[in-house]
Every structure is written in C-alpha cells, then in structure tokens.
Amino acid sequence: MGWLWGRSANGFGASTSAEEATEGIDASGLTVVLTGGFKGIGVYTARTLANRGAHVIMAGRNMTDGAAAKEGILKDFPQAKVDIMELDLASFDSVRAFAKEFSSRDLPLNTLINNAGVMACPFQLSKDGYELQFATNHLGHFLLTNLLLDKLKATAQSTGIESRIVNLSSAAHAWTYKGGIRWGKINEEQGYHNWKAYGQSKLANICHAKELARRLKEEGANVTANSLHPGGINTDLQRHLVGIVGVAARFFGSFAKTVPQGAATTCYVALHPNVKSVSGEYFVNCNIAQPSSYAKDDDLSRRLWDLSVEMTSKS
Ligand SMILES: NC(=O)c1ccc[n+]([C@@H]2O[C@H](COP(=O)([O-])OP(=O)(O)OC[C@H]3O[C@@H](n4cnc5c(N)ncnc54)[C@H](OP(=O)(O)O)[C@@H]3O)[C@@H](O)[C@H]2O)c1
Secondary structure, eight states: OOSSSOOOOTSSTTTOHHHHHTTTTTTTHHHEEEETTTTTHHHHHHHHHHHTTTTEEEEEEEEHHHHHHHHHHHHHTTTTTEEEEEEEETOOOHHHHHHHHHHHOOOOOEEEEEEEOOSSSSOOOOTSSHHOOOIIIIIIIHHHHHHHHHHHHHHHHHHHHOOOEEEEEOOOGGBTTTBBBBTTTTSSTTTHHHHHHHHHHHHHHHHHHHHHHHHHHHHOOOOEEEEEEOOBSSSGGGGGHHHHHHHHHHHHTTTTTOHHHHHHHHHHHOOGGGTTTSSOOEEEEEEEEETTTTTTTTTHHHHHHHHHHHHOOOO
16 A cells, blocks of 8 residues: 555655665664564564664563564574563563663663553553553653663763664554543553553653653753654554454554554664654654644653652562
C-alpha cells in the first residue's frame, strides 16, 4: 500500500523503509541499547542499525527468542555486532540488574531505544504492584533511562557525538483516560480500561521524552530525547485483541505498514543527521508531528515525572 502514501519535504513518509531512512549513514562506532529487540519492529530496528555498523545490544525477557533474533541477524549480516541481554521491564529488580550488568561491560552508550511494549492486556499488576501497561511501557523505561543516563552523557562528552534517547509511543496516546493520567488510581482495577490504559502509558512515553529533553537542555547535556509513533504494523503486539476487535485488527492490518516501514521512524530518529540537536519532539513517518493536547501540557509532564520518580524509588 506504500504507493498510496505521500512523502514530505525531507523525502520521507509513511512508505519509507528503515533501509531508506538510514541510507548512506555510517553508524560504526555507535553503541545502541534497544529494548524489546527480540520481536516485531524491535528486531528489524536492530538489524538495520547493525547493518549500518552500530553495535546493538538487544534487551528482552525471553532469551530463547533473543538467541533466535541474534542468529537471524547474523545469518543475513555475518559482520553485524549484536548482543542479547536479559531485561524484564515489568520488574524494577530486573531493570536494575540489567543496568548493573551493562555497566560492568564497560561499553560506551550512544543511543537508548525504549521500544518494548504491551498493548491492551487485561488488568494485571507488575512484580512491583503497578498496573502492567503503565509499568512495562513507561515505568520500566523511565527507570532504565535514569540508570543509563550518566553513561549516555559521558559517552557524548568523551566522543563529542550527541547521544540520543528514543521512546516508542503510539498515536493511541490520544485515547487515554480523561485527564490524561489516572492520577491516584493508576493501579485500581475498578474503572480500568485496557485501551485507555495503553493510551495512558503511550502518553507517558511522550511526556517522559519531553520532560527529559527539557531537563537535559537545562543542564547543557549533549543528549537528546524524542518520541515517536511507528505507524500501524501487524505484529505480536495485537496478541491481546480477541473476538470482534481481533477480527477488525486483522482486517485493518491488511492496510498496515510493513515491518521495515514500521521500523523506519525509529531508525531515522536514532541515526539521521536531520535529527541532530532536535529534542523533545514527537515524530510520525520520519517527520515532526503534533501530539495530543495532553502531550503538550508541560505541567502534566512535570507532574508525571515526579510521580514516576516516586513510583520507581520503591525497592
Ligand atoms: N505494531 C504497531 O502497530 C504499533 C503501533 C504503535 C506503537 N507501537 C509501539 O511499538 C513498540 C514495539 O511494538 P511491536 O509492534 O514491535 O510489538 P511486539 O512485536 O509485540 O514487540 C514488543 C516487544 O516488547 C517486548 N516486551 C513486552 N513486555 C516486555 C517486558 N516486560 N520486558 C521486556 N520486553 C518486553 C516483547 O517481548 P515478549 O515477546 O517477551 O513479550 C517484544 O519483544 C511498542 O512500544 C508499541 O507500543 C506499535
């Protein structure tokens, strides 16, 4: 369906593939940590960045899937530098263990891609007692980013190359609860709505990147933070869609982006020189886009930051 979609002035649009978005870019020397890198658009992002020369550390919770993902990339690109590491974003202990293990490897870190996600699942609590979509999609990434931030700053300082943080959000951030965030009720089963909870967590991804970008600018760090919607892509993300919703998702899926197209905006924001010094923005189809009014509310982003610090401080 790519022929239906136009391209913007920068030459990129909905039909752009990850390969096109990174054409001619030499990423050798860059180290990337990518969450949710074993499946879906994550694994395609990993293979694209690795094919451009980056050392990609794919992080995920199922190491059998990880080994298969790594093997698949190496089969196509034997020269690729890819590693797998264990990370369960729904567990603060696991996030802390990952950061400790990463730090023990004494690697630089140029790029952090917060890609992993769950969508529209039935109500569940994470290992730390937080609503699962908020915990996985937002809190786990919030904690991970904070734990890796010094390394991102230090790498930028020692290399003179800007470090980048990329949060995978979704257009679904606009379908959140009234008020944007369910302040004081995030973990309440009563009133839980699987789609609104997904929207809330994806709104949090945008607000996280925006508030982080503001803080990084304020301190003069050579690190950017942006968020993006990858498009609609048929992946395992739809695993919780059953009944008529599942049928509809499969029908509309036939009009979806391909996985290479779905990985394009992530690869663009992570690597492209056009994005140098751009921070706090939301991208769609490799272009800056306007998110919802809640996502533009600076007070909401600051309040969410404080709440996230409080929630992730729990040991
Ligand atoms: N596909 C779309 O249409 C679409 C649209 C908008 C936004 N997005 C966003 O794009 C991102 C990638 O989605 P996708 O379509 O590639 O989905 P996917 O194929 O389901 O991949 C998601 C990845 O996240 C991992 N993950 C889930 N929970 C995790 C946890 N607790 N700890 C560590 N890893 C975990 C999954 O691992 P397991 O296999 O172990 O669960 C999987 O590798 C998500 O953030 C999603 O919200 C996707």
